[in-house]
Amino acid sequence: MRGVLLDNATAVDHLVDVTHELPRGDVRVAAFWLAQLLPWFPPAVHLAVVDPGVGSARGAVVVRAGDHAIVAPDNGLALPAARAIVREDHRIPARDADPDIALGSDSEAPVEVFAYEYSSPASNTFHGRDVFAPAAAAVHEVGVGAIETLEEVQAPEAYVDVRFAAPEIDDAGLTARILAIDDFGNAITNVPGGRLPDREKIRVGGETVPLVTFYGQTPTGQRLVTVGSHNNAELAVHDGRGDEAFDVSVGDTVRLAW
Amino acid sequence: MRGVLLDNATAVDHLVDVTHELPRGDVRVAAFWLAQLLPWFPPAVHLAVVDPGVGSARGAVVVRAGDHAIVAPDNGLALPAARAIVREDHRIPARDADPDIALGSDSEAPVEVFAYEYSSPASNTFHGRDVFAPAAAAVHEVGVGAIETLEEVQAPEAYVDVRFAAPEIDDAGLTARILAIDDFGNAITNVPGGRLPDREKIRVGGETVPLVTFYGQTPTGQRLVTVGSHNNAELAVHDGRGDEAFDVSVGDTVRLAW
Amino acid sequence: MRGVLLDNATAVDHLVDVTHELPRGDVRVAAFWLAQLLPWFPPAVHLAVVDPGVGSARGAVVVRAGDHAIVAPDNGLALPAARAIVREDHRIPARDADPDIALGSDSEAPVEVFAYEYSSPASNTFHGRDVFAPAAAAVHEVGVGAIETLEEVQAPEAYVDVRFAAPEIDDAGLTARILAIDDFGNAITNVPGGRLPDREKIRVGGETVPLVTFYGQTPTGQRLVTVGSHNNAELAVHDGRGDEAFDVSVGDTVRLAW
Numbered sequence: 205m206r207g208v209l210l211d212n213a214t215a216v217d218h219l220v221d222v223t224h225e226l227p228r229g230d231v232r233v234a235a236f237w238l239a240q241l242l243p244w245f246p247p248a249v250h251l252a253v254v255d256p257g258v259g260s261a262r263g264a265v266v267v268r269a270g271d272h273a274i275v276a277p278d279n280g281l282a283l284p285a286a287r288a289i290v291r292e293d294h295r296i297p298a299r300d301a302d303p304d305i306a307l308g309s310d311s312e313a314p315v316e317v318f319a320y321e322y323s324s325p326a327s328n329t330f331h332g333r334d335v336f337a338p339a340a341a342a343v344h345e346v347g348v349g350a351i352e353t354l355e356e357v358q359a360p361e362a363y364v365d366v367r368f369a370a371p372e373i374d375d376a377g378l379t380a381r382i383l384a385i386d387d388f389g390n391a392i393t394n395v396p397g398g399r400l401p402d403r404e405k406i407r408v409g410g411e412t413v414p415l416v417t418f419y420g421q422t423p424t425g426q427r428l429v430t431v432g433s434h435n436n437a438e439l440a441v442h443d444g445r446g447d448e449a450f451d452v453s454v455g456d457t458v459r460l461a462w
Numbered sequence: 463m464r465g466v467l468l469d470n471a472t473a474v475d476h477l478v479d480v481t482h483e484l485p486r487g488d489v490r491v492a493a494f495w496l497a498q499l500l501p502w503f504p505p506a507v508h509l510a511v512v513d514p515g516v517g518s519a520r521g522a523v524v525v526r527a528g529d530h531a532i533v534a535p536d537n538g539l540a541l542p543a544a545r546a547i548v549r550e551d552h553r554i555p556a557r558d559a560d561p562d563i564a565l566g567s568d569s570e571a572p573v574e575v576f577a578y579e580y581s582s583p584a585s586n587t588f589h590g591r592d593v594f595a596p597a598a599a600a601v602h603e604v605g606v607g608a609i610e611t612l613e614e615v616q617a618p619e620a621y622v623d624v625r626f627a628a629p630e631i632d633d634a635g636l637t638a639r640i641l642a643i644d645d646f647g648n649a650i651t652n653v654p655g656g657r658l659p660d661r662e663k664i665r666v667g668g669e670t671v672p673l674v675t676f677y678g679q680t681p682t683g684q685r686l687v688t689v690g691s692h693n694n695a696e697l698a699v700h701d702g703r704g705d706e707a708f709d710v711s712v713g714d715t716v717r718l719a720w
Numbered sequence: 721m722r723g724v725l726l727d728n729a730t731a732v733d734h735l736v737d738v739t740h741e742l743p744r745g746d747v748r749v750a751a752f753w754l755a756q757l758l759p760w761f762p763p764a765v766h767l768a769v770v771d772p773g774v775g776s777a778r779g780a781v782v783v784r785a786g787d788h789a790i791v792a793p794d795n796g797l798a799l800p801a802a803r804a805i806v807r808e809d810h811r812i813p814a815r816d817a818d819p820d821i822a823l824g825s826d827s828e829a830p831v832e833v834f835a836y837e838y839s840s841p842a843s844n845t846f847h848g849r850d851v852f853a854p855a856a857a858a859v860h861e862v863g864v865g866a867i868e869t870l871e872e873v874q875a876p877e878a879y880v881d882v883r884f885a886a887p888e889i890d891d892a893g894l895t896a897r898i899l900a901i902d903d904f905g906n907a908i909t910n911v912p913g914g915r916l917p918d919r920e921k922i923r924v925g926g927e928t929v930p931l932v933t934f935y936g937q938t939p940t941g942q943r944l945v946t947v948g949s950h951n952n953a954e955l956a957v958h959d960g961r962g963d964e965a966f967d968v969s970v971g972d973t974v975r976l977a978w
Contacts, residue, residue, distance in 0.1 A: 206478050206480070206503075207480075207499065207500070207501075207502035207503035207504070208502055210476060210478070210503060210504050211502065211503060211504040216476070218726060218732070218735055219476055219478060220722050220726070220735060221479070221737070222722070222723075228646065229701060241723065242723070243723075244723035244724055244727065244849065245722075245723035245726060245727060246723070246726050246727040256678070256701065257678055258676060258677070258678070259675060259676020259677065259678060259679075260676060260678045260679075326691070327689075327690065327691035327693075328675045328676040328688070328689070329676060329677065329688065329689075329690050329691050330690070330691030333502065333691060334691070388744065417775060417844045418774060418775020418776060418844040418845060419774065419775065419845065420772070420773055420774070420775060420776045421775075421776075430844070430845065431843075431844070431845075432843065432845050432846070433842070433843035433845050433846030433849060433850070435843075443745060443772065464736050464738070464761075465738075465757065465758070465759075465760035465761035465762070466760050468734060468736070468761060468762050469760065469761060469762040474734070477734055477736060479737070486904065487959060514936070514959065515936055516934060516935070516936070517933060517934020517935065517936060517937075518934060518936045518937075584949070585947075585948065585949035585951075586933045586934040586946070586947070587934060587935065587946065587947075587948050587949050588948070588949030591760065591949060592949070
């Protein structure tokens with residue numbers, strides 16, 4: 205893919221590998237991470253390929269978000285990142301952020317989705333190389349508007365989207381969901397930091413653990429809840445793996461109460 | 463190695479990490495992957511180091527293939543990639559490719575091999591840093607022709623080569639060999655896609671499995687044969703690992719019949 | 721972090737990923753590797769983050785070493801690398817190097833340490849993104865001297881340092897310590913190559929093994945001692961893992977005798 209990009213785009217300032225560590229074939233988790241990562245970059249053409257449907261009739265999209273463009277399979281991968289890019293407050297710390305517009309909210313952001321038509325790629329198993337990299341190079345060279353095989357898709361039902369539901373809130377706490385596990389083993393929930401109580405302890409399932417602002421506030425090996433750099437609550441262990449200690453996986457439901 | 467390159471070459475446009483994921487010390491598998499990867503890049507100086515003979519008397523080579531140069535140990539690593547670069551049809555899809563000139567054919571490509579003389583590197587265990595990176599920087603700076611320590615080697619027996627044998631074909635099918643296992647667990651054979659029959663099923667060893675054009679044509683977990691992005695037949699599993707399901711490793715022989 | 725760098729620094733020639741493979745949270749091992757890696761680069765702003773104290777009151781530093789600057793947590797991570805950069809002989813092979821000034825010596829190098837003040841980063845768990853990357857971008861843009869939030873720290877006790885002790889030498893040999901395990905499983909000691917005897921065999925613990933100049937001098941699977949590309953003695957296995965064969969971990973003491 206890097207070779208195809210450099211072979212087809214002439215004025216590339218930086219070719220940056222954002223990550224190759226996403227779980228294979230998991231569009232939903234990949235969409236979460238892209239929404240965390242891409243808003244921190246200056247305007248760029250982003251090439252994102254997590255593509256379990258490679259070779260099938262699934263389409264390709266170019267999503268325009270401000271001065272950014274994301275080229276990806278039409279499987280929802282690019283949409284959360286595009287919405288995060290155009291959300292102006294995405295770099296505001298948890299303590300100041302409005303929890304209603306955090307990840308998982310229903311706010312509609314003005315992103316534009318274009319269908320990218322392609323035919324007869326060289327392979328049926330590696331469209332990253334044969335479809336998406338040439339498309340990204342073309343977008344980089346001439347811009348979204350100048351590509352004839354791009355057609356704007358207005359109807360939301362005409363492309364695949366990925367949404368992260370907000371936590372269910374009740375009088376006694378909330379029901380969270382695990383969105384992703386990071387490389388350190390921190391289990392990231394869909395709970396915006398602003399939804400957490402102003403307390404020193406919180407109940408996770410049947411257990412009460414410290415609610416802290418950073419890992420090192422607790423002894424090594426201590427289970428804890430904190431707000432991560434994504435502004436969401438995460439289940440963690442100081443110098444250990446939260447996913448193992450709390451026995452949770454992506455998609456699991458977790459009860460947080462106080 | 464990146465530091466040495468940047469310290470010795472002044473006009474580097476892009477310093478691209480192609481891969482650091484090759485199996486350690488396996489020159490043959492690395493040569494296969496380089497032959498898949500490098501032809502997709504625009505002309506460049508490629509630095510390739512898989513070097514189990516580091517510190518011994520094995521030599522260093524610069525291989526010129528069109529406007530590309532590959533700097534590598536004299537262990538055959540660079541030759542298949544160089545031949546792939548100069549083969550004009552390497553980007554043609556399997557359905558259109560001539561199976562006689564696919565990977566494993568005997569066609570001789572006009573690549574030039576130069577011996578690179580070096581003496582007394584700073585270490586005996588890391589010639590990537592101490593021999594090959596400085597050589598690659600020099601080739602980048604002044605070109606192959608201007609380096610005095612480069613001498614063209616004409617006789618094929620004067621340098622080490624790596625060849626991938628073609629499959630043995632008979633009336634009932636063919637005998638394949640596993641060349642590499644990719645990161646997803648797909649077991650890549652030496653059988654050009656054009657050699658496969660126009661059928662919906664194929665026998666692998668004693669078992670009959672679907673012969674498909676992409677993974678998603680079968681249910682999750684289904685063993686299958688398809689043609690990968692390298693234009694060779696591969697043993698795969700939809701959303702699983704073909705190497706485990708078919709119980710094959712690099713170098714194994716596999717019978718394909720129909 | 722790459723996004724923040726590119727978003728805040730305008731004239732970046734190359735954004736190079738040196739490594740993401742350091743053991744998590746182990747400042748000492750990371751400091752060893754940085755001291756091996758950074759001196760081979762041309763002058764640059766190096767951003768180094770291994771940060772188990774993230775979110776706590778630990779400070780941030782910018783360390784100036786010649787024309788290089790290293791931006792890092794104030795946990796000692798940057799200091800060995802800074803001293804290695806200003807040591808002029810760091811690229812001299814083991815056979816020619818003065819063992820008295822090798823890694824682990826007490827020689828003081830003229831590096832300058834500046835405290836970098838920051839307040840209220842966006843997160844308490846990812847200062848790589850929220851503190852150190854913006855600092856590195858600022859240093860790259862305007863230089864160390866022009867940053868108002870930088871203040872030179874003169875007293876060695878005012879910042880955290882990491883030192884690697886020299887081996888203890890006696891009449892019968894020396895007592896070494898394992899500083900790091902590399903990716904191949906080679907166990908790297910604190911013994912400068914120049915301290916090894918001019919012999920063909922050496923005793924490691926209770927066992928006598930070959931003392932060789934490169935791995936391939938011995939049969940596959942042979943335990944051995946050699947001098948690695950870092951100029952230190954390492955415990956290795958030809959085409960195998962030295963750490964497993966010698967049963968050693970980082971921090972272990974090993975007796976070398978002859």
